[in-house]
Amino acid sequence: xxxxxxxxxxxxxxxxxxxxxxxxxxxxxxxxxxxxxxxxxxxxxxxxxxxxxxxxxxxxxxxxxxxxxxxxxxxxxxxxxxxxxxxxxxxxxxxxxxxxxxxxxxxxxxxxxxxxxxxxxxxxxxxxxxxxxxxxxxxxxxxxxxxxxxxxxxxxxxxxxxxxxxxxxxxxxxxxxxxxxxxxxxxxxxxxxxxxxxxxxxxxxxxxxxxxxxxxxxxxxxxxxxxxxxxxxxxxxxxxxxxxxxxxxxxxxxxxxxxxxxxxxxxxxxxxxxxxxxxxxxxxxxxxxxxxxxxxxxxxxxxxxxxxxxxxxxxxxxxxxxxxxxxxxxxxxxxxxxxxxxxxxxxxxxxxxxxxxxxxxxxxxxxxxxxxxxxxx
Numbered sequence: 001x002x003x004x005x006x007x008x009x010x011x012x013x014x015x016x017x018x019x020x021x022x023x024x025x026x027x028x029x030x031x032x033x034x035x036x037x038x039x040x041x042x043x044x045x046x047x048x049x050x051x052x053x054x055x056x057x058x059x060x061x062x063x064x065x066x067x068x069x070x071x072x073x074x075x076x077x078x079x080x081x082x083x084x085x086x087x088x089x090x091x092x093x094x095x096x097x098x099x100x101x102x103x104x105x106x107x108x109x110x111x112x113x114x115x116x117x118x119x120x121x122x123x124x125x126x127x128x129x130x131x132x133x134x135x136x137x138x139x140x141x142x143x144x145x146x147x148x149x150x151x152x153x154x155x156x157x158x159x160x161x162x163x164x165x166x167x168x169x170x171x172x173x174x175x176x177x178x179x180x181x182x183x184x185x186x187x188x189x190x191x192x193x194x195x196x197x198x199x200x201x202x203x204x205x206x207x208x209x210x211x212x213x214x215x216x217x218x219x220x221x222x223x224x225x226x227x228x229x230x231x232x233x234x235x236x237x238x239x240x241x242x243x244x245x246x247x248x249x250x251x252x253x254x255x256x257x258x259x260x261x262x263x264x265x266x267x268x269x270x271x272x273x274x275x276x277x278x279x280x281x282x283x284x285x286x287x288x289x290x291x292x293x294x295x296x297x298x299x300x301x302x303x304x305x306x307x308x309x310x311x312x313x314x315x316x317x318x319x320x321x322x323x324x325x326x327x328x329x330x331x332x333x334x335x336x337x338x339x340x341x342x343x344x345x346x347x348x349x350x351x352x353x354x355x356x357x358x359x360x361x362x363x364x365x366x367x368x369x370x371x372x373x374x375x376x377x
Contacts, residue, residue: 009245016248031247039240048208049087050232054225057094074101080109085320088114100159107328108154111317112309113172122194124289137183139304143343144176150309150339157331238323246315250283274299285311298351305347310340
């Protein structure tokens with residue numbers, strides 16, 4: 001199955017490359033370029049953290065892991081607090097007592113919980129307007145509530161039993177409840193808190209990238225124990241290569257599924273932009289969040305709920321897993337999509353259907369009663 005997926009991505013890269021040579025007549029060449037251009041942003045956000053992973057692991061082993069072991073939990077789960085491609089995988093594997101827990105925490109938990117905490121929530125709450133925040137926040141609450149679906153499915157594929165998954169994931173569940181309460185009752189303070197957290201991650205990334213670059217070019221070590229920057233860039237490059245094909249493939253899927261998606265939108269009471277946002281979110285949460293101003297209220301909640309588990313399944317996360325744990329690519333995709341779809345389904349059930357075609361915000365005709373019903377206000 002992994003080979004089949006890789007061939008599909010290769011076909012997407014070939015189609016995108018040929019279209020670029022022919023003048024981007026089909027629009028696939030543009031997606032091909034976008035996939036490669038994301039390489040710089042990806043490297044900037046994760047290479048430095050990967051370089052710092054041995055140092056962070058050493059600090060945690062010295063101060064936190066001994067206390068953590070007393071609880072009977074594997075310290076590898078701590079890496080799942082970071083996104084899979086922001087050092088979460090490397091940290092989990094460094095800290096884990098059992099390799100299976102390290103793979104579970106670094107790949108599955110990092111691609112769901114870690115990505116949501118370190119990227120989707122802080123970026124999303126900052127991108128959407130103040131009027132849209134209650135809708136986005138409610139979607140995040142629903143998505144976090146359905147996250148155990150992804151964790152349990154992914155953990156089973158990693159060779160863990162259900163009880164072990166639930167036990168090892170207990171810290172993530174508790175943190176999820178804390179975040180859910182914070183988003184629900186203190187949204188502004190949560191935005192500031194996530195902003196500070198993002199600033200710390202950005203600072204560490206820059207420090208690691210700078211120290212790694214200096215050591216590579218001069219041999220002089222600014223930080224002892226730093227992982228070679230070549231190793232970090234190899235991981236980043238593997239993601240970029242996969243995105244060369246994944247973005248054209250996503251564009252082809254969007255076109256092929258346009259009519260079925262429009263039909264699904266009518267059946268679920270969402271406009272076309274809301275349904276298209278779900279497909280965009282599988283590639284990257286950023287364009288999906290940017291599209292929210294064009295979605296109806298119900299679509300905003302559904303998309304936010306889907307992003308908790310489903311974000312970046314066909315792009316960065318799949319590319320990272322291909323380069324680190326290729327046998328977990330299919331389990332990762334299945335677990336992320338299962339959790340994302342469960343989150344979207346739960347959001348549909350909990351929001352109720354808006355009246356007829358009056359779901360489009362483009363006309364500015366959002367019914368106030370429906371708005372209050374969907375936001376829960």
